[in-house]
Amino acid sequence: xxxxxxxxxxxxxxxxxxxxxxxxxxxxxxxxxxxxxxxxxxxxxxxxxxxxxxxxxxxxxxxxxxxxxxxxxxxxxxxxxxxxxxx
Numbered sequence: 001x002x003x004x005x006x007x008x009x010x011x012x013x014x015x016x017x018x019x020x021x022x023x024x025x026x027x028x029x030x031x032x033x034x035x036x037x038x039x040x041x042x043x044x045x046x047x048x049x050x051x052x053x054x055x056x057x058x059x060x061x062x063x064x065x066x067x068x069x070x071x072x073x074x075x076x077x078x079x080x081x082x083x084x085x086x087x
Contacts, residue, residue, distance in 0.1 A: 001067075001074045008084060012073035014066040017056060 003010045019033075026036040037046045041055055051063030077083035 001070045003071075003074045003078070008077045010074040010077040012070045012076075014070040015053070015061070017053065019052065023052075 001012050023036045054062040
């Protein structure tokens with residue numbers, strides 16, 4: 001995730017996990033993660049229901065929760081003056 005203006009740039013990324021080989025195989029064959037997760041779980045439109053992260057963590061994390069953390073971390077330079085000081 002990148003947030004920037006002409007003077008500052010904040011960068012971060014969300015958490016990630018290694019997907020099971022059976023899902024990776026489907027992706028390698030050209031299918032989308034959502035389609036593979038629907039096949040595995042029976043949940044349609046899973047990205048709006050916690051995503052693969054939600055399924056694999058038993059709901060302890062969701063797509064939204066990990067993107068929220070990435071957003072907060074990307075905003076750090078905008079809330080801490082040390083980032084705008086000359087080096």
